[in-house]
Amino acid sequence: MSYAAAETVAQASTWGASSLFYVLLVPAVVLWYAYWRMSRRHLYELADKIAGPKGLPLIGNALEFTGGSDDIFKRMIKRSEEFQDSIIKVWIGPRLLVFLYDPSDVELILSSHVHIDKADEYKFFKPWLGDGLLISTGQKWRSHRKLIAPTFHLNVLKSFIDLFNANSRAVVDKLKRETGEFDCHDYMSECTVEILLETAMGVSKSTQDRSGFEYAMAVMKMCDILHLRHTKIWLRPDLLFNFTQYAKLQNNLLDIIHGLTKKVIKRKKEEFKSGKKLASFENEVAEPSEPAKHTQTTSVEGLSFGQSSGLKDDLDVDDDAAVGQKKRLAFLDLLLESAQGGVVISDEEIKEQVDTIMFEGHDTTAAGSSFFLSAMGIHQDIQDKVVEELDNIFGDSDRPATFQDTLEMKYLERCLMETLRMFPPVPIIARQLKQDVTMPSSGKVVPSGTTVIVATYKLHRRADIYPNPDKFDPDNFLPERSANRHYYAFVPFSAGPRSCVGRKYAMLKLKIILSTILRNFRVHSDLKESDFKLQADIILKRAEGFKVRLTPRKRMAKA
Ligand code: HEM
Numbered sequence: 001m002s003y004a005a006a007e008t009v010a011q012a013s014t015w016g017a018s019s020l021f022y023v024l025l026v027p028a029v030v031l032w033y034a035y036w037r038m039s040r041r042h043l044y045e046l047a048d049k050i051a052g053p054k055g056l057p058l059i060g061n062a063l064e065f066t067g068g069s070d071d072i073f074k075r076m077i078k079r080s081e082e083f084q085d086s087i088i089k090v091w092i093g094p095r096l097l098v099f100l101y102d103p104s105d106v107e108l109i110l111s112s113h114v115h116i117d118k119a120d121e122y123k124f125f126k127p128w129l130g131d132g133l134l135i136s137t138g139q140k141w142r143s144h145r146k147l148i149a150p151t152f153h154l155n156v157l158k159s160f161i162d163l164f165n166a167n168s169r170a171v172v173d174k175l176k177r178e179t180g181e182f183d184c185h186d187y188m189s190e191c192t193v194e195i196l197l198e199t200a201m202g203v204s205k206s207t208q209d210r211s212g213f214e215y216a217m218a219v220m221k222m223c224d225i226l227h228l229r230h231t232k233i234w235l236r237p238d239l240l241f242n243f244t245q246y247a248k249l250q251n252n253l254l255d256i257i258h259g260l261t262k263k264v265i266k267r268k269k270e271e272f273k274s275g276k277k278l279a280s281f282e283n284e285v286a287e288p289s290e291p292a293k294h295t296q297t298t299s300v301e302g303l304s305f306g307q308s309s310g311l312k313d314d315l316d317v318d319d320d321a322a323v324g325q326k327k328r329l330a331f332l333d334l335l336l337e338s339a340q341g342g343v344v345i346s347d348e349e350i351k352e353q354v355d356t357i358m359f360e361g362h363d364t365t366a367a368g369s370s371f372f373l374s375a376m377g378i379h380q381d382i383q384d385k386v387v388e389e390l391d392n393i394f395g396d397s398d399r400p401a402t403f404q405d406t407l408e409m410k411y412l413e414r415c416l417m418e419t420l421r422m423f424p425p426v427p428i429i430a431r432q433l434k435q436d437v438t439m440p441s442s443g444k445v446v447p448s449g450t451t452v453i454v455a456t457y458k459l460h461r462r463a464d465i466y467p468n469p470d471k472f473d474p475d476n477f478l479p480e481r482s483a484n485r486h487y488y489a490f491v492p493f494s495a496g497p498r499s500c501v502g503r504k505y506a507m508l509k510l511k512i513i514l515s516t517i518l519r520n521f522r523v524h525s526d527l528k529e530s531d532f533k534l535q536a537d538i539i540l541k542r543a544e545g546f547k548v549r550l551t552p553r554k555r556m557a558k559a
Helices: 003-039 041-048 069-080 103-110 120-129 138-152 154-158 161-175 184-198 211-231 245-273 331-338 347-378 380-394 403-408 410-422 503-520
Strands: 087-092 095-100 429-432 451-454 521-524 534-537 539-542 547-552
Touching: 003 041, 069 211, 069 534, 095 103, 103 451, 120 211, 120 245, 120 347, 120 429, 138 154, 138 331, 138 347, 138 503, 154 503, 161 184, 161 503, 184 211, 184 347, 184 503, 211 245, 211 347, 211 534, 245 331, 245 347, 331 347, 347 380, 347 410, 347 503, 347 521, 347 539, 347 547, 380 403, 380 410, 380 503, 380 521, 403 503, 410 503, 503 521
Parallel strands: 095 451
Antiparallel strands: 087 095, 429 451, 521 547, 534 539
16 A cells, blocks of 8 residues: 555544544533533522523623623623512523522521531632631631630720721821822721731731731732632633633732731741730720720610621620630630640641631721722711711820720711711622522522522612612611611621621721821812722722822821
8 A cells, every 4th residue: 555545544544533533522412411401400490580681501691791890890780770679690601699689688698507608709719718717617617716706806806906096197197198199098908907917916016017018919919810710700710720820920929918927927926935925915905984884885876886786696795704814815816825736726727817817807998998088088078077076076185096985986987887888898798508598588499509699789779778879878877767777788797607707896996097097187089989980809999999188187196
């Protein structure tokens, strides 16, 4: 046989083999797909009864999530308005997402001890937060939550007041540099990282460097990447993601983020080994002049530290006296002490929890305080009232705020609540259903395997609950207005067993930072809320930055 003929025979047999392969592959894929659809029949049947935008075969509604973060946010809100129901479905490829924004449905999910598993979408946090409190589940979550929640007990928090004041004054000093329009989020972000390092982590100011700022910026970029992975289906599988430029960027960012947490833990461990006293703050807790009745509630009647006072969680347990000194240790001190012997918590688990608290504790409060300042800048009449209240509390004095002062900041607190209503820093909370659940609002059944999403942003803007919901109105939180409201109609810190562990910490810290800023500056804004370009890169933000202007007030606090 000639060479050409031999080649032809070889080619023919290769073609033959490959066409046989395709002939077998096509029916195999069809069969597998038919089986897969059959095995999910129950899911499809129940999903069909839930309203939602029409999707395309295979990719579902994935194309709705194209474009920039602010475009996606705007589109999602607009699309949701096309439906009367307060339960809406969306398909991202094969994943069924169901959005809830009726308080009774939200209560069913958030108050449950069964539906506590975080949605699959949280897995993208893993390289960053490991199995920390935010994403862990089962026994691990339960035991770590029990360990960590008491470190945010009010008695521990009161001992942080001096540090909250010192850092608030430091940020006021830095803000004096700004003469024109600027983005206040950068300042709020750096300030909240530094406060966390000093309070929860016990790292003194003298040993801190610029790593706090670098850390804050790295967290912001990490959130961008996570958001991309949530919304772009092609970035979801690790196999594809690892080949993109984002994977490289993520590794660099994680080096910065983990670099700081490792440094913090190392330094604390050295102190711990050298026998340095743990930060129990035992004798600094009480303010002598403070009436005991104030220890459990804040000033806005019907609300307690950012949630309806009708709701109780493990942060409201007043068991301090019973458990003694151990429960009054600050966060990292308690973890290191518990790690002795390695039974309660391992070194790796400490790192995961430190990363979790550093993230959850800073970006949320930075966004909350930046939205608050933006709102003050827009509503000069409301700012007048806050300033009048502060002047009544502090008079001419530039003294630091006490815990008692924070209880008297009733109007400021109402403004803070209104900010968290209109701009909840965590705009959605997602859970994975492991069983079918009938929603009380409509009787519709959400199938097992669904990602249910509590759409806090939408819930907080329901016109039947908050008349004129797009108007910034602190009077929404007057006692007579909140008295008959559903407890789960306001959940900026989530609620129930997986509520935010830093709720009280955040409220106290925010009141001190924001009152200190407003005692020193008048805030101005050239934009209105309707001009905001909102984006939800995990945390709700303004895409254009939190642009404000400051002018000094006459009464200046001592730096
Ligand atoms: C305005 C400030 C804050 C807001 C609006 C906020 C909101 C939330 C929300 C909505 C959740 C539930 C998230 C989910 O289930 O996906 C949560 C969880 C959590 N937050 Fe916050 N948070 C704030 C501040 C803080 C602070 C200051 C800390 C710590 C110092 C903190 C630590 C945590 C932790 C550890 C969790 C997970 C709790 C668990 O699953 O058991 N947060 N937060």
